[in-house]
Amino acid sequence: MTIDPRIAAAVNGENDEAAKAGTRPCLMNRRTFLLTGGVTTAVVMIGIPGLPEAQTPAVVATYPRKLITKLSSLKDDEPFDFEYPDEGQYAESILVKLGREAGGGVGPKSDVVAFNYTCTHQGGPLQGTYQAADKALGPCPLHLTTFDLTRHGIFISGQAYQSLPQVLLEVEGDDIYAVGMFGLIYGRFYNLQG
Numbered sequence: 345m346t347i348d349p350r351i352a353a354a355v356n357g358e359n360d361e362a363a364k365a366g367t368r369p370c371l372m373n374r375r376t377f378l379l380t381g382g383v384t385t386a387v388v389m390i391g392i393p394g395l396p397e398a399q400t401p402a403v404v405a406t407y408p409r410k411l412i413t414k415l416s417s418l419k420d421d422e423p424f425d426f427e428y429p430d431e432g433q434y435a436e437s438i439l440v441k442l443g444r445e446a447g448g449g450v451g452p453k454s455d456v457v458a459f460n461y462t463c464t465h466q467g468g469p470l471q472g473t474y475q476a477a478d479k480a481l482g483p484c485p486l487h488l489t490t491f492d493l494t495r496h497g498i499f500i501s502g503q504a505y506q507s508l509p510q511v512l513l514e515v516e517g518d519d520i521y522a523v524g525m526f527g528l529i530y531g532r533f534y535n536l537q538g
C-alpha cells in the first residue's frame with residue numbers, strides 16, 4: 345500500500361511549525377514515552393453536532409496512581425508481586441530491582457522495573473519465571489517465550505511477537521507508585537476495564 349506523501353508529512357508533523365521547531369513532537373517512540381513519564385491525562389476537545397461553537401473535553405485515558413511498595417524494602421533480584429491497573433483478570437504483575445540500569449527503570453540506579461505477568465502470545469502465566477542471571481522473565485510454560493526486562497520487555501526468544509506490557513513507575517521519597525501501562529495486557533481490549 346502506498347501512503348500519500350502529504351498524509352505522511354502531516355502525520356510526521358512536517359507541516360507543523362511547532363513540530364519543526366522541536367517544541368511539540370508529534371510522534372513519540374516507546375523509549376521517549378517511558379523516559380518522559382508517558383502518562384498524562386489525554387483531553388480531546390470534541391465538537392457537539394449542531395453547535396459548532398460548543399466544545400466539550402473528553403478524557404481518553406487515566407490510569408490510577410497506586411502505591412506499590414517501598415524502595416528501601418527491595419533487594420536485587422527479589423521480585424515483588426502486585427496487581428495493576430485493577431484487580432481483574434490478567435492484572436498480576438512483577439516489580440523487581442534488577443541491580444542494573446533498565447529502560448523505564450526508577451530509583452537511584454534506574455534499575456527498578458515492573459511488568460505484567462501474562463505472556464503476550466497466548467496468555468501463559470509467567471509467575472515464578474524471573475531469571476536473575478539474564479534479568480529476564482520466562483521461559484513461558486506454554487511456548488517458551490522469554491522477555492528481556494532491561495529493554496522494555498522485548499521478547500528474546502519463543503513464540504510471542506509483542507513486548508510484555510510495562511507498568512510505568514514513579515518514585516516519591518521512598519514510595520514507589522504505579523502510574524500507567526505501556527502496552528496492552530493480554531486478553532483485554534482496553535487496559536482499564538472500567
Ligand code: FES
Binds near residue numbers: 464465466485488502
Ligand atoms: S503463551 Fe507464552 S509463549 Fe505462547
